[in-house]
Amino acid sequence: MKKNRRVIFNGAFLIIVFVLTIYGVFHGEDLGAMMDAIRSADKRWLVPGLALVAFFIWGESIIIWYMMRSYGIKLKKRTCFLFSSVGFFFSCITPSASGGQPMQAYYMKKKNISIPVSAVILMIITITYKLVLVVVGIGVAVFGRGFLHQYLEGILPVFYLGLGLNIFCVTFMTILVFHPLLARSFLVWGLSILEKFRILRHKEGRLKKLEESMDTYRDTAAYLKTHPRVIVNIIAITFVQRMAMFAVTWFVYKAFSLSGTGFWTVLFLQAVISVSVDMLPLPGGMGISETLFLTIFTPVFGTLLLPGMVLSRGLGYYGELLISALFTIVAQLTIGQGHGKDNKESYE
Secondary structure: OHHHHHHHHHHHHHHHHHHHHHHHHHOOOOHHHHHHHHHHOOHHHHHHHHHHHHHHHHHHHHHHHHHHHHOOEEOOHHHHHHHHHHHHHHHHHOHHHOOHHHHHHHHHHHOOOOHHHHHHHHHHHHHHHHHHHHHHHHHHHHHOHHHHHHHOHHHHHHHHHHHHHHHHHHHHHHHHHHOHHHHHHHHHHHHHHHHHOOOOOOOHHHHHHHHHHHHHHHHHHHHHHHOHHHHHHHHHHHHHHHHHHHOHHHHHHHHOOOOOOOHHHHHHHHHHHHHHHOOOOOHHHOOHHHHHHHHHOHHHHHHHHHHHHHHHHHHHHHHHHHHHHHHHHHHHHHHHOOOHHHHOOEEO
């Protein structure tokens, strides 16, 4: 019953945010002119853009496959692609992308991959995923002062807020991983405060569950310390993966036969949007992503700003959602129906 209520809430929240986004973006706009502009776009440039979205999903599957092998677990790459698709699909439709990793762990369990192993792998993916955003954001803030004032003057508070939240998240997760005793003390203190102010009701088993969850962080720390080369390779793959997604907007730009703005400028403008919205409690950054695009890409797309946003967002978010949804269905049909030994692949 509780699970059904959560599904209903997430579904209703997604629909409400989607409707508000559509209204906010298109209210008062000339939709006929927008559609004419989209139809006139050179679709040949959109094909590689969509391919980059698929590459983005595939990139995480390679990380999963690579880390599984370091654990002595041999999985087919197509199976890891299904794990990746499941993660992206549920991340796209849940607030703060909170549903992706629990569902990945569920499907991994169907392949007889233990929860502690999947938890460590998904934890490291999360850390490296956000670490790349932090590095890009800090790089833009420190070395791109002219870039900031030329393109981002109107959204600097949102950019710095997003960057700060990502820095806090990476720092906090790193503390959890490398200083589990300090993390435990902090979490126990926080739990006591929440119970004292009756935000949470006191439960005897809650502290025990909290202590058990700390095992994941200790296991993650052990993995990071004993596999430094693997971690470096994962960061490199993640960097390429994220840059590929940011580059989608450039192909949309070229589809309209526009010129005057360089590839890296378009890429980093899109990166700024990701840095800004990644930690916000909205499914896929819906609403705020469109608003930021319409603000910072004005000098890039000019009169084609709205059609550019529709195609860029259509490929980058809705294209990702569609591709991952299709392969999530495949995952449910091929993995989700499996049980136990019948669904086991190869272990060393």
